[in-house]
Amino acid sequence: MQEKIIILDFGSQYTQLIARRVRELNVYCEIHPFNHLPEFDESVKGIILSGSPYSVRQDDAPQVELSQFHNQYPVLGVCYGAQYFAHYSGGEVIPSTIREYGRANLQYIDDSHALLKNIPEGSQVWMSHGDTISSIPDDFEVIASTDTVRVAAYHIKESKTYGIQFHPEVTHSSDGKQLLENFLVDICGCSQDWTPDSFVESTIASLREKIGTDKVVLGLSGGVDSSVAAVLLHKAIGPNLHCIFVDNGLLRKDEFEQVLDSYQHMGLNVRGINARDRFISQLTGIKEPEQKRKIIGRVFIEVFDDAAHEVQDVKWLGQGTIYPDVIESVSVKGPSATIKSHHNVGGLPDFMKLKVIEPLNTLFKDEVRKVGRALGIDDIILSRHPFPGPGLAIRILGEITAEKVAILQEADAIYINNLKTSGWYDKVWQAGAIFLPVQSVGVMGDERTYENVICLRAVGSVDGMTADWSHLPYELLAKISNEIINNVKGINRVVYDISSKPPATIEWE
Known part of the structure; x- marks a missing residue:
């Protein structure tokens, strides 16, 4: 079972950055909204509580029941997470006399604690908070301070729970990566074995087990995500993967022919469909951007569905959905209003009765590229710039x-x-x-x-x-x-x- 760290998101702008830093240390982690808690099983090695734009003193502040994991798992509270533990354990959190934002230096460090191992006095950290922990309960101990913040870091005695008032995940915290590694390795006992090669091996095995001898259809776009998803599925199920590459007439010059050729050289079972006239005719006279997106999405599904029906007994739809899309679609405040309609995260029209398989839905973009390199995919595809789903339709302002x-x-x-x-x-x-x-x-x-x-x-x-x-x-x-x-x-x-x-x-x- 893959060991993991759970990051509980209280709405901080830095939450994804925490996850990226954890994964850079070859430890798998997942972000979950504080109000959509996951199952805490034996695979969980530790928990990180994120920051938040809220104050713990607000009536509508995010709250989570700490007893279900405190003293059961190692916990690191970051900024709001640290204040939350202190506040609900009987400490006091008050408004800062001055807003503490920007660089600061740790003037006092108790490096006898594993969290602060190899972190020198004077280490630069990044503060971003409007509240201060003014007093802590008797079973808490201060383990780091700055010249203006006495409780810059604390430890709850007889436990593996720590709180820090600064953000180790940002590059301005000069020893932030060391602190996170101390927590992950020395406190949580993570083995740091989550690598692109291990992801490829475990994902291919999981896909084989899940799909068996079923057939999968996948829409290729020429981009990094769908290409890597296709190669993973191909290595798992071979010719039972049927790829469809639709030319909507809105790709870059000669892109359809060039990318189709590269896919065929990769050994993928791919069919190219020229639907340029069908898309352009449907867009005639349309100027409004969201309307363009909806038309392109609808026509793509029609074309894709026609092609998919020509493959007998298809059970699955493969998608190149990546982790940021998943996070945004289940955010702290509910589905994000910023998701554009062409993302279509996990979405299918009712008439397409297919199960969805998303082999990349736990990866960030840079991780997808690393996995692609581990799979031996040509850098010409992996280094391609992101390209919008609706293509040049949203780079032609007004009528197309x-x-x-x-x-x-x-x-x-x-x-x-x-x-x-x-x-x-x-x-x-x-x-x-x-x-x-x-x-x-x-x-x-x-x-x-x-x-x-x-x-x-x-x-x-x-x-x-x-x-x-x-x-x-x-x-x-x-x-x-x-x-x-x-x-x-x-x-x-x-x-x-x-x-x-x-x-x-x-x-x-």
């Missing part, structure tokens, strides 16, 4: 026509090729060209033009939840702009988007 798609494909191809030849493609998390619904005056030769505008977008990010615009060199932007204007008929102006997320989103629609 075949002419606009062709123009955008040409401009986008010039942009992406230049990023690759200049060495910038792998430095950027996601890039693409956007067709703007405006025209501007230009001069080409001796003639006045009134043509379209292309906007270039490139961002750096880890998981897409936040992103900063990429500072591409002016010389490279000038070269790309010149090539697009000179080679793509209908474009006479190129602009560059320098907005970050938040407040802007990565895509324009």
Whole structure:
């Protein structure tokens, strides 16, 4: 049985980051909302309580019954989690006299405690809280302090329960990784055996057991997630996996032919379907972004369902759903309103009577790539930038026509090729060209033009939840702009988007 750490989420912006840090230490963990507790069985090695935007003093503050796991499992309370334990054990939590946010240094450390092993005095930590633990119960002991926070860390005597007022998961906490490793290894006894290779081995065995000799259909997109999911399933059930790759007419230039060829060289049982005209005709006259998404989703399901019905006795639908999608769909406050309709997490129309299999639904994006490398998948696929489900439909602002798609494909191809030849493609998390619904005056030769505008977008990010615009060199932007204007008929102006997320989103629609 795979050992694991349970992270109880109280709504902190850092909860996923805690999980990422735990997994970087080769320990499997799961995030569960405080109000949707999992089953605590023998596979659980320890529990981490996250931070929260709430104060423990608020009437509507998140609450969890501590007795069901306190003294049964090692527990680490982080920020709100630490304050919660102190508050409900008889200590006092009060508003800070000044908001404690940013860098601080541990001036006192009792390194006789396993949690603080190899952490030096003066170690920098990251504070982010509006409350302070002013007093602790008699069975608590202070094990670290800063010059302004006396209870920066505590231990409950005769237990394996600890609380820390700072955030070890952020990079600003210089010894945060050491502290987490101390908790996971020395206190929880984790064996640190969760690696890409072990995931591949256990997942393939689990898929074989679960699916048996049943047939599975899976929709490939050309992206990392569906490709890795397909190879895992293929290694588990071989030709009983039937892959369907739909060309919706909204892919990048020549992408359908290139990706289909690469899939076939990987040995996948894949069928390509050209449905370009069907998608474009359904989108005629549609301008509203969410309506575009819904149409594309509906037509895709129709095309996919037609193809799936040609495979006899299919029992399962394979999906490339990854962990952030799952977390967002069951968040602390219920299903997140920010999920766009094309994510379709675990969703199927009623008429598709198939069971769902999601081999990647416990992995983050970077972990999917590591698993892909362990499976031997070509880096050309693994290094591909994320691409929106609706494709170029949401990079053409306003109404979609075949002419606009062709123009955008040409401009986008010039942009992406230049990023690759200049060495910038792998430095950027996601890039693409956007067709703007405006025209501007230009001069080409001796003639006045009134043509379209292309906007270039490139961002750096880890998981897409936040992103900063990429500072591409002016010389490279000038070269790309010149090539697009000179080679793509209908474009006479190129602009560059320098907005970050938040407040802007990565895509324009």
